[in-house]
Amino acid sequence: MEEKEPLNFIEQIIEKDLETTHKKEDLCFRFPPEPNGYLHIGHASSICLNFGLGLRYNAPVNLRFDDTNPAKEEQEFVDAIKRDVSWLGFNWATECYASDYFQQLYDWAIMLIKDGKAYVDSQSSEAIAEQKGTPTQQGVDSPFRNRSVEENLDLFEKMKNGEAPEGAHVLRAKIDMKSTNMLMRDPVIYRTLHKSHHRTGTDWKIFPMYDWTHGESDYIEQVSHSFCTLEFLPHRELYDWFLDQIRDSSKLRPKQREFARRNLSHTVVSKRKLARLVEEGVVTGWDDPRMPTISGLRRRGYTPESIVNFANGIGVGKRDNLIDVSRLEFSVRDDLNKKANRVMAVLDPVKVIITNYPEDKTEWLDAENNQEDDSAGFRKVPFSRELYIEKEDFREEANKKFFRLKLGKEVRLKNAYIIQANDCVKDANGNVTEIHCTYDEDSLSGSGTEASMRKVKGTLHWVAIKEALEIEVRLYDRLFTVASPDTHKEKDFMEFVNPDSLEVITGYAEPSFKELHVEDKVQFQRLGYFTVDKDTTTEKMVFNKTVGLRDSWAKLE
């Protein structure tokens, strides 16, 4: 007997259907992006939900491009979406396009007209909007609502052939202008658009609207459960109405169910808003490491596993939510802790001189790559007389809570020797420029000597200056200064952009860095996780800081 794990409400819906109306083989899901932008962390949740269900029930999951609007959609986005879904580690059963169903949708529309369920309206969009009423006020019928079937057919044919100018006519479903659900007030199902479509070119001059397309696409693909976000809940009535008009009762009837979109703190998760950040130059592009896009997170150094674990870990519900970004950071630390090799780099250097170490000597010491992974092995790091350590790791004097280097006291240099600070040199402004230390020759890490086993409270990372590599390091902070930048009543979210979200510095790294390639992930010992950016050249390596280590010392300070 296995433990009964708790089910989320989506899984409960499926389990119940499995008991009553559906067979296991009936299950089929889909992820339906519109190819008009890049996928972001919110989509990742939806991807993990749908593809996760596919894995759980061993059911197919289609990747369906909802490409009904040629004005916005592009092949570039199709490619990017496929790349992102694959990168997350999911395989779709069939690559589908709503545009593949244009003919079927058209045939059904003709049927609707013949049944008296649809009519051509020849008013302006303003007039139609006017007659639609408001949420609290019912609509009124269009003067064209009762055109004859013949006239409707004729006009619709003209729309299709491009004989009517854009905007002259639309096809509307004839439902109920008095409905409390505004979507049921004779929704537009076709508009004329004389634009080239990324897949159908200029074949079609009429394009179906979302509501008319989505449910019927689900039906064509025999999707059993069509999961979407809460804002589509009022669309469900229409979804069902359309299905009722065209359904063959021997076939499976798709059902739409809704879950709450998952919001991430300190960022925005809306394609339109993300596009503004790109257009207004706040970030360098859709894959800027500060962006919550899949490609941005990837460039930042997030692993697919960390994103999938994040999405699965937060669950799914129906309430408005704002997930703290620290939850995302936790999941990438958790994953990288197991995977990333430890290396040493100094980002804010101060020089250390080991006064009792020979001038010309360089020792190549063994350093363990990852204590969390026995198979990770060892590498060599050079040690010599002049080193860099972090400025903040030295104080002339400090209380005993400061475990680092101070005058007269000892620290361990990671993978190397125990040193003691004896003296320091300062510039005219009183800044420390050199620290003079002596080392304990018998204290080499791993040498097994008594001196090497001594317990010293502090351990510092360091690099030998002579062998050090200069690297560019890009440090990131939250893109917005407030948790929820886009829910403010009066202020535009752009007013909350953090002006200090990027800091570019030069750091110094141990020679083993030469072995790293773009997208490789490492832990800069004691600092955080970093990944090699694609801007890296043979001249200069560029690193992105993915996330810092937890830092209980920083909190103490």
Place this chain on the structure above:
RNA sequence: UGUCCCAUGGUGUAAUGGUAACACUCCGGUUUUUGGUAUCGUCAUUCUAGGUUCGAGUCCUAGUGGGACAACCA
């Protein structure tokens, strides 16, 4: 002046009429050649008021609060 959805620690999600739990965060202890990791622990939760019931976070009613709906967007 409407219809619909939602309400559990700081955050997110469980508990399916029967002891309110898990994760993150926060705080503290232990271990540690990363102030990391691991590990142990502390604090903290059912919006309000009625009702049904032996028993209500769960069911019902009302209230309060939050959200959605008036694109030829998806």
